[in-house]
Amino acid sequence: MKAPSEHSTITNTVTATRQITFAQAINEALAEEMRRDPRVFVIGEDVAEAGTPFKVLSGLVDAFGSQRVIDSPISVAGITGIGAGAAMTGMRPVVDIMFGDFITLTMDQLVNQAAKIHYMSGGKLKVPMVLRTTLGATRRSAAQHSQSLHAWLSHIPGLKVVVPSTAYDAKGLLKSAIRDDNPVVFFEDKMMYQLKGPVPVDEYTIPLGVADVKRAGSDITLVATSSMVHIALAAADALQASDVSAEVIDVRTTSPLDKEMIIESAKKTSRAIVIDEGYERYGVTAEIASIIADGAFYYLDAPVKRMGAMDVPVPFSPVLEDQTVPTAEAVAEVAKRLCNKR
Amino acid sequence: MKAPSEHSTITNTVTATRQITFAQAINEALAEEMRRDPRVFVIGEDVAEAGTPFKVLSGLVDAFGSQRVIDSPISVAGITGIGAGAAMTGMRPVVDIMFGDFITLTMDQLVNQAAKIHYMSGGKLKVPMVLRTTLGATRRSAAQHSQSLHAWLSHIPGLKVVVPSTAYDAKGLLKSAIRDDNPVVFFEDKMMYQLKGPVPVDEYTIPLGVADVKRAGSDITLVATSSMVHIALAAADALQASDVSAEVIDVRTTSPLDKEMIIESAKKTSRAIVIDEGYERYGVTAEIASIIADGAFYYLDAPVKRMGAMDVPVPFSPVLEDQTVPTAEAVAEVAKRLCNKR
Amino acid sequence: MVHPKAKPASKKPVSTPSRDQALHFYRQMLKIRLFEEQVNQLYLGAKMPGLAHLYIGQEAVAVGVCEALRRDDYITSTHRGHGHCLAKGASVDRMFAELLGKAAGYCRGKGGSMHIADQDTGNLGANAIVGGSAGIATGAAMSAKMRGSDQVAACFFGEGALGQGLLYEVMNMASLWKLPVIYVCENNQYNEYTNYRETTAGEVAARAEAFGIHTETIEGQDVHLVHAKSLTLVERARRGEGPAFLHCNTYRFHGHHVGDVDRSYYRSKKEEEEWKSKRDPVKLLAEWLHKSEMADGKLLDQIEAEIAAHIKEAVQFALEAPYPDPNEVNQHVYA
């Protein structure tokens, strides 16, 4: 099971910070953007009084009213299409899709419509919409409530895809996503909502497309997304004991992807592992690993390894489910092998 | 624009063959399997009298009646769900989804239901269903009728994915797909329907999961899918003039993927390019390239290169559309560069 | 064509249910009730992984419908599916085992509460996608028709599924092709934490009628009524006369899921109490049994004790049962 540990990388900030949860960070980002821009609204199932089943949106309806925090019927495709139409005509909707597995129902509206409208119209129409949803397993929710399908969206030109790993990143990236003029899919790991981290009191944004070195190192690069950043950090901790210095790169957005930072790190360390919670086959790890293998080809001392979720529907039984997600131990094992430490 | 050339690799067969089109091969496979097994039926929009807009199914309704070749409403998700339910209860449906772009509408039924039912039921229920659809651009059909979304399905455990390149393969693989006890997604390139090739008179099947060397070579491996196999073969022809001997591997099924054959070839040639008509980013080329880069790491003399479709929604204008798909010239160029021939 | 008004008023004899039948219904409903109470205990005792959506309050629907089906008829079910599963004939021990993720469970622990399927009793599976099983049920009905098996499929769903487009797509085809499927809409008044009137425009029944589907709206707390209506609709479907839509008014007595205990922000205690005191399907049936002198308090107590003992034994079995072998994790991905 994932046991997210807390690591902070906010170094060169002078503003005051406080510790808030990932969920609070999302909530604050929404509240700030709604206050700043009357065009921003939230729509989804049980987003208002209930504040979503994860309570991420608690209080927003009190602050902004039910005209801007809108409870919808269970019409996942419908609200996505409505979001696209509203975005094309002057609003900036944030569509809430409770579980990432349900984006399967939105694919036509998101991929054939929202993602392509700007291009198909020759640049005239815009779709400034954010679709917030979840990813991540180990919640004992079984095969239809545990998937991490961000690879699909990352495959689609016209979409941007955000996979934050900390409260700080979540807040800054969500604010950028809302201000972005493109459809952005924002994936939140369900298991990280209660994870606390330092977040500045003052306003800030983080640009989409810039990865973050969550820990510097010299022997191996661990490239990770979302929840897996914490696995990578825990692995890096463990590796220290074996005298392996691991650099942990959080890609933060899979699309656009900060290829340069990833390749440079791999060139420096000469070894890399890519860790992601989506299914491994044809998943996010494939893209990033192949980019490293190509871009750092002449620098690599070992093959780039991929560690995605096991290629099985997520099982319910804890003894089975826990095997499907990469663990810090497994990452450390592979890293040691690559570094010939054993 | 793709100009599929004809190449045959049927060598050690003694049975008589004739030249038939890719479309006829599909039609024959369906007719044979429907004759063989009363549980097989076809459902889709305009599949009966119209025989689909591509006329692939012409004559089937006359042979098998409208109880087994069923015209449906324009309910793409609905017929996929109905297919799953029928498959779970003793039938073997072949669901026809006219354009690959429309599979966006089937994702919940295909991915959350059909693909997972066997696993979620602990192995008790089975979903022996085939979903036939199309891929491929350059038909001037623009962004919503030109996508090649097979990477998505290949990402999903529980699904098998077939991407045939010749009439021979299409027939043998479709028959296997229909006999398979799992949901299989079968992608046909719209532009190849009229492509002729030798097909045995006698019955045969081709197992899912076995790649095919469409041309043997020693300097570089071109791994390709569907339509891109013909691009690879044309590139191989062109490369001969530059004294580069290219081996062309047709993966035939992206899931299961014949990793061994691909890796062995790359080990032998020490160079590889992966060519596919899906969007390049997070696409099929990423998976295959990263597998080669890992599996043949110590044998490679150059980085593995990926050539997918350009990461843009498919544009309508011919001058734009033609740029989005890999060409034989471009493949040959990259190959020469990798082989230091220039 | 005869003018509709000119039709002779169909005067069905309202037959009184037999004692055997009524007691059987009672046993089935009580089994669901006590099963679910035990599930809640497992949750509260932190013995069950994840969550569960209790069926308590809706027992008359599952039992009334399933008792009108044959064992080889099909059902599809929902996230709130324990009741359907038991009503169709599953046994409590293997259900508990599944809920606890044990190898002895109906799905070897792979499915869990939201995915229990039991092929032997025709249960094609619970479904964690709201509305997600409407296609499967309709496809099973199509398959039955194609195979000439005269089986019928019942598709259970909550009124929340009325928000999902898939339902309309498949109702259209079921009507066009006269498929033997009964769409059972369990209107328990809430989509999670939102009253269905805030999410549902127009009239529920009209949504099925628009597709030319025979539709009935009934009180879902009266098991005899649900059963009698279901019988009519099922036999109609079996005769090839096409699909039906059965809209049952009902109520879930507990939260949306076991963890939903503070409910005052979306429904009143008073409303809950009214349903529990006046429209509890188990109580109503007990009262009916009394009134019609088919059972006295002693018999009912005895039945309850039997079922409670059975449940206790089953939960014990499940608690002690082994987890699946870890190697099973990548088995059953492909058939």
Add this chain to the structure above:
Amino acid sequence: MVHPKAKPASKKPVSTPSRDQALHFYRQMLKIRLFEEQVNQLYLGAKMPGLAHLYIGQEAVAVGVCEALRRDDYITSTHRGHGHCLAKGASVDRMFAELLGKAAGYCRGKGGSMHIADQDTGNLGANAIVGGSAGIATGAAMSAKMRGSDQVAACFFGEGALGQGLLYEVMNMASLWKLPVIYVCENNQYNEYTNYRETTAGEVAARAEAFGIHTETIEGQDVHLVHAKSLTLVERARRGEGPAFLHCNTYRFHGHHVGDVDRSYYRSKKEEEEWKSKRDPVKLLAEWLHKSEMADGKLLDQIEAEIAAHIKEAVQFALEAPYPDPNEVNQHVYA
């Protein structure tokens, strides 16, 4: 509440359309007709990449509806969208240019026939996914309401879109939230090569009424009727009284697309001839203009000549216009 029967019969004065208006309608409809005939010629002459779905026969719907809209009102359209685009105010030269994939096209050649959008006239785009624009239109209506702009959105779709679940999802929300959207169902009798009766169970109008949406079924070949009804529905929506569904019976005179010339296997020559001779919307309006002495043959000929000349010029412009710069291929992926 007043008993519905007790309401006073609403007696709207049926005002005769003015000569100016009628002639304007005629010009608009004829423009569409001649535009589409030219598109067919471009196809036959192999001058147009790909295919196109002609709107000929349905002109009264697009013109009747769009003339009831303001320029800043929205429309969404379909694969058969040229008529909607022109009726909402697009110019023929840039449309031809788009159909030929030229940089001067409304979408710089990137969209083509099935994706023409023209923001300046409120056209949010044709759509190549059947039913795909229902969400966009409903969202535009929601946006109008939220912004307090009193704009209305008209959502055009063929009866084939009744097969798509999305339509029901968004109609429900439009009704719940009283959104200013008019769903315009152009029932041209065929989903591609299949008569809609084979794909559509029950009654079309009932499908919208089930969601509590005000619904009207009308003859779609009479532009005055379409216009009058649309005006009522649009003004109703603008006043905040909610969505409406306008079901128009119509017919496409040509094939499903320009290449569909052998149609006998799915519809009879006789049926086509009947519609063309008796229910051609352009002819019907010409006859009406004659009968009401608003125009004589000479005037109508003159109008036709003017439009033909305009079209000729426009197509020439498009044929000569340059293709987009190849570098544009990866522009406009992101805003």
